[in-house]
Amino acid sequence: MLSKYRYQPCREFHVVVLGAGGVGKSCLTAQFVHNEWIESYDPTIEDSYRTQISVDGRQVMLEILDTAGTEQFVAMKDLYMKTGHGFLLVFSIASRSSLEELATLREQIIRIKDDPNIPIVVVGNKADLGDHRQVDRAKAYHVSQEWQAPYYEASARTRTNVDEVFVDLCRQMIRRDDIAGNDAYYQKGGDSSKKRRRKREKEHTCIIL
Ligand SMILES: Nc1nc2c(ncn2[C@@H]2O[C@H](COP(=O)(O)OP(=O)(O)OP(=O)(O)O)[C@@H](O)[C@H]2O)c(=O)[nH]1
Ligand SMILES: [Mg+2]
Secondary structure, eight states, X not given: OOOOEEOOOOEEEEEEXXXXXXXXXXXXXXXXXXXXOOOSOOOOSEXXXXXXXXXXXEEEEEEEEEEOOSGGGGGGHXXXXXXXXXXXXXXXXXXXXXXXXXXXXXXXHHHHHTOTTOOEEEEEEOTTOGGGOOSOXXXXXXXXXXXXXXXXXXXXXXXXTHHHHHXXXXXXXXXXXXXXXXXXXXXXXXXXXXHHHHHHHHHHHOEEO
C-alpha cells in the first residue's frame, strides 16, 4: 500500500532557561540535552546548546540558552529575552524565595517581548527533595494559573518530567508559529522572507510516495 508523507521543514526555536541561582537550570538542561546528571554546583555565566527533537512528528531544532541566576552575571538579560521564543521559568520547591523571584522575571519577559501570551512553562525543580519542601504544589499551581502557564514539578536528579517541560514549551511555540504563519521562526538560510515563503509553500506541498 502506498503511504503519503508531507515533508515538514525543521523549525528553529530559541528557548531561554531562567530562574534564581542554584535552582537547577543547568542540571535540567544537561539532563535534557545530554542525559547526564551533574552533582557539583558551578554557577553559570551563560551556556548555549543546540539539539534537535521530534515533537508530535515534527522536527524542531532548539537553541537552548542556560542563563545565570546569580545577579553579577545578568547584564545580558534584556538581549536574550528579546531573542527568546519560549521561556522555562525554574524555581526550586525547596526555596520559597526562588518562586518569588520568578514574578519579576516574568514581568520583564512580557515587557521586553511586549506579549502577554509568550510561551512559558513554570518548573518546580528538585521535586526529589520532598522533605525540604518550602513551596506547596497548590501554591505553585495557583501562581502558574494566574500566569496562564502550565506547571510541572520536576527533578533533574531523577530525570522526572525533564523531557515533558521542554516538549510542552515546544508545543506552545509550534502552536503560535502555526497561528502566526511567521517565517521568522523557520530554519535559517539567509534568503529573503518572500523566497522563504515560496520555498516553504513548495515544501508543504511536496508529497513523497
Ligand atoms: N536534589 C536535587 N539537586 C539538584 C537538582 N537539580 C540541581 N540540583 C543541584 O543543585 C545545584 C545547582 O544546580 P545548577 O543546575 O547548577 O543550578 P543553576 O540554576 O544552573 O544555578 P546558576 O547557574 O548559578 O544560576 C547542584 O549542586 C545540583 O546538583 C534536583 O532536581 N534535585
Ligand atoms: Mg547554571
